[in-house]
Amino acid sequence: MSGVAPGNESGTCSERLAAGLHVMAKPIGPICNLDCAYCYYLDKERLYPGATWRMGPATLDAFVRQYIEAQCEAAGEIVFAWQGGEPTLLDPRFFEEVVALQQRYLPPGRRCANTLQTNGLRLDDRWCELFKRHGFLIGISLDGPADLHDRHRVDKQGRPTFAAAWRGLEALQRHQVEYNVLVVVHRHNGDHGRRIYRFFRQAGVRHLQFIPLVEPLGNSARASVGAQPADLVHERSVLPEQYGEFLTGIFDEWVYHDVGRVFVQIFDEALAMWLGREPSLCVFRRRCGRALAIEHNGDVYSCDHFVEPDYRLGNIHQLPLVELADSPRQRQFGEAKETSLPGYCRQCDVRFACQGECPKNRILHTPDGEPGLNYLCAAYQRFFRHIDPVMRAMASEVRAGRPPADVMHRLRAARQAAESAGQPSGGRAAQRNAPCPCGSGRKFKHCCGQASGG
Numbered sequence: 001m002s003g004v005a006p007g008n009e010s011g012t013c014s015e016r017l018a019a020g021l022h023v024m025a026k027p028i029g030p031i032c033n034l035d036c037a038y039c040y041y042l043d044k045e046r047l048y049p050g051a052t053w054r055m056g057p058a059t060l061d062a063f064v065r066q067y068i069e070a071q072c073e074a075a076g077e078i079v080f081a082w083q084g085g086e087p088t089l090l091d092p093r094f095f096e097e098v099v100a101l102q103q104r105y106l107p108p109g110r111r112c113a114n115t116l117q118t119n120g121l122r123l124d125d126r127w128c129e130l131f132k133r134h135g136f137l138i139g140i141s142l143d144g145p146a147d148l149h150d151r152h153r154v155d156k157q158g159r160p161t162f163a164a165a166w167r168g169l170e171a172l173q174r175h176q177v178e179y180n181v182l183v184v185v186h187r188h189n190g191d192h193g194r195r196i197y198r199f200f201r202q203a204g205v206r207h208l209q210f211i212p213l214v215e216p217l218g219n220s221a222r223a224s225v226g227a228q229p230a231d232l233v234h235e236r237s238v239l240p241e242q243y244g245e246f247l248t249g250i251f252d253e254w255v256y257h258d259v260g261r262v263f264v265q266i267f268d269e270a271l272a273m274w275l276g277r278e279p280s281l282c283v284f285r286r287r288c289g290r291a292l293a294i295e296h297n298g299d300v301y302s303c304d305h306f307v308e309p310d311y312r313l314g315n316i317h318q319l320p321l322v323e324l325a326d327s328p329r330q331r332q333f334g335e336a337k338e339t340s341l342p343g344y345c346r347q348c349d350v351r352f353a354c355q356g357e358c359p360k361n362r363i364l365h366t367p368d369g370e371p372g373l374n375y376l377c378a379a380y381q382r383f384f385r386h387i388d389p390v391m392r393a394m395a396s397e398v399r400a401g402r403p404p405a406d407v408m409h410r411l412r413a414a415r416q417a418a419e420s421a422g423q424p425s426g427g428r429a430a431q432r433n434a435p436c437p438c439g440s441g442r443k444f445k446h447c448c449g450q451a452s453g454g
């Protein structure tokens with residue numbers, strides 16, 4: 001965390017506010033009713049041999065109290081994030097207790113919210129009534145229609161799970177629970193971006209998140225200069241160019257049809273970054289360190305993707321959460337994301353948006369042989385450059401107090417005009433020689449395209 005004086009373990013409120021603090025809670029550790037081939041958390045069972053895998057009352061009480069205390073008073077809503085494993089393997093009464101503790105410890109005038117990530121299989125009326133009553137925001141994992149979803153998302157007997165997960169989605173819809181669909185993008189669904197997007201839109205889904213699957217094979221592969229990206233990862237991993245096309249294809253569908261109606265997390269994040277705001281997704285922030293993980297027994301780790309003995313910061317029964325989060329070790333972990341960025345990234349035109357993405361994916365060498373380039377570099381260069389004209393136009397609308405959807409209406413009108421003049425646009429969003437989506441009537445390259453991004 002920047003600007004924290006040495007020895008001032010917990011930092012000032014304004015510093016904490018600027019950095020934010022999020023802790024992903026694992027109340028049931030890695031225990032799950034599914035056996036998804038790509039899950040990075042299932043093997044964490046090895047860290048706690050013989051564990052009972054349930055966050056007990058004393059740990060839950062300490063966590064809720066300390067998490068509330070760790071948030072700056074000026075921060076808005078305090079968001080609790082419950083993950084697994086599969087948190088719905090716990091009894092719903094566990095989450096009733098969560099809400100009761102939050103009400104007990106929340107100072108007057110403060111608000112809190114809960115998010116919960118699930119595979120959807122156990123969502124029934126009882127769960128959905130609870131979520132609705134307490135305003136939980138649910139993330140449900142679905143990788144597309146059945147043929148794409150069932151490729152990797154199988155139960156412990158290797159059986160497909162799409163039908164059961166879909167029933168869970170329908171239960172959320174029936175009870176009008178707020179939800180996001182989370183799609184893991186891998187090698188097998190990575191060529192089907194538009195199909196997946198249209199499938200969910202057709203089903204009434206309004207919030208979507210895409211998570212690229214990158215499974216590095218290990219440090220020996222990391223060391224080789226000039227290695228092909230595909231040789232460094234498990235064959236399930238999405239390919240960089242594939243992910244770039246996946247995102248741009250969906251963006252081009254969205255920007256003509258669904259702005260203000262369907263919300264795709266990476267598009268929202270991009271708009272924030274083009275407005276010069278701090279993104280909420282850690283992967284696009286300059287530094288890490290403010291998205292920690294807590295295991296069922298109160299052990300705190302640097303990040304959900306670094307739940308390993310070397311990254312265990314301590315336990316909340318021994319040291320307060322705020323001290324663990326602001327400890328020199330964790331600060332160092334966070335700053336390393338920025339200090340280890342290769343020169344190639346520092347000179348990159350879309351660095352303001354990408355920031356070298358997540359350090360766990362930095363397994364390539366740059367063209368000039370420096371280690372530490374992100375596996376997904378080609379994807380982000382393709383995607384962020386592609387959306388640049390539209391993002392600049394949307395940012396101008398927001399700055400002028402108008403809705404970003406105005407850009408969609410202008411793009412549609414420009415496309416219709418081009419098509420009636422016999423010049424099909426090919427369905428792509430604005431190009432350098434096309435009319436600027438800001439509506440000025442000038443070419444993009446002579447209008448918003450002249451200004452620098454970010």
Ligand code: SF4
Pocket residue numbers: 282283284287288289290291303304305337357358359360
């Ligand atoms: S290591 Fe990756 S997932 Fe963890 S905080 Fe940093 S960017 Fe986020």
Ligand code: SF4
Pocket residue numbers: 344345346348349350351354355356357373374376377378380381
């Ligand atoms: S797009 Fe590539 S070069 Fe640019 S910041 Fe991201 S990883 Fe680095």
